[in-house]
Amino acid sequence: MPDLGRYALEVSLAYGVSLLLLVGIVAVSVAQSRRTKRLLDEAEARWKK
């Protein structure tokens, strides 16, 4: 760890919050993508039958 001095809390908080938000939007997007892909595959399988 680098020596963050007396602002250690602020700096780590900023990094923590931002990374959390970034990971959050990526996770939500990936989850939605998977769910829709499955739904579409099911629908197309039904349609072809």
Added chain:
Amino acid sequence: MSFWEYANPRRFMAFTDRVMGPAFVLAAVALSVGLVWGFFFTPDDFRQGSTVKIIYLHVPSAFMAINIWVMMLVTSLIWLIRRHHVSALAAKAAAPVGVTMTLIALMTGAIWGQPMWGTFWAWDPRLTSFLILFLFYLGYMALWSAIEDPDTAADLTSVLCLVGSVFAFLSRYAVNFWNQGLHQGASLSMDAEENISDVFWFPLLVCLAGFFFLFLALVLLRTRTEIRKRRAHAITLRERAA
């Protein structure tokens, strides 16, 4: 081959299938390099101490927050003029990413402001403009989710995006004017890019690239999701009709 070929959903899906993976990899590499570089290997500023490291999150997210709105404006225009569905869906896909960027910019700004200005929030023109931008994103997304028919939703949100852009621009200048009346000269500007030294500038550039590629990858992924959703919806409608 013309750029407009990608307006065909099938072409778009095939093309983005190849592009999306590399975009995610580039984003991950640039973000980890830039943020690790910025966090561990840059010196502290003599005035701001270690809080200067927040710049590697704050500036790229703020930059993206504004440019994502511009991208939504362009794709909305393309939808209104050329009626390419992919374009409208890309605008829809970009909005949640834009909101996230705006939130990151606002929150890192507040966290930076507390030790530096002694307050989490000041009604500085820049901060206020960003809060207003946040409201515009919220309204845009709310309108998308409120309308059932996809084409109607695409049309109405595009019109809102056009009008909203004009008013966001007006607000920017109105806010400058308004704040001047309150406290002149209190320059709380973060815009130190001209005198920022190379030690800070290079990792910042890498982070900017990282945020951009992350946005690109996310928009492609989310647009693909929207296209699939649309297709699944069409199939269910056909089934019901059959």
Added chain:
Amino acid sequence: MRGLLIRDLRLAIRAGGGFGLALAFFLIVVILVPFGVGPSANVLAPIAPGILWLGALLACLLSLDRIFATDFEDGSLEFLATAPVPLEGVVAVKALAHWLTTGLPLTLAAPVFGIFLNLPGGGYGWLVASLALGTPALSMIGAFGAALTVGLKRGGLLLSLLVLPLYIPTLIFGADTVRRGVEGLDAGTPLILMAGITFGTLALLPFAGAAALRVNLR
């Protein structure tokens, strides 16, 4: 067009909501403020310009969703869309009718409400001037928002979310005009800037509103 205006005004008056409701709402907001911040004139006087503008803005918001909703439900909007008048004109006339039933009474009543809030003497002229020039923009922007949300069942809340951010520039310049008037500064600059926004809005938003209506009537 003139017939449409007269018809809308008559409907608004007959429904009883038009003139009365917005004014009553404005009055209540103004009366509630001293309960919230205390009756001291030292507190009320500096915030009076902002409160009066905010109150007028919220009162304007109250009746927006009715601009097109009733006509949409009974089908007369479709009739208007096929009528030989341009739809842009219809939107403008609707906004004008809304202004005549809310913006205009609010402007006329605002000085009276200013007394309640200890608005200092220099502000009254600027208050009336800024409201007279600013409320048409509020009605026009509102008509655009109403056109966007007309097809929705519960569009009221969404309408406020969409319209309020668009009101920001008008509010900033309007309240600033009155504040500067109170402080004896040059209030002409924000007033002129606000008038610019109003005229720009009146010129352009009928087209956006008509576009939104056409989509909703498809």
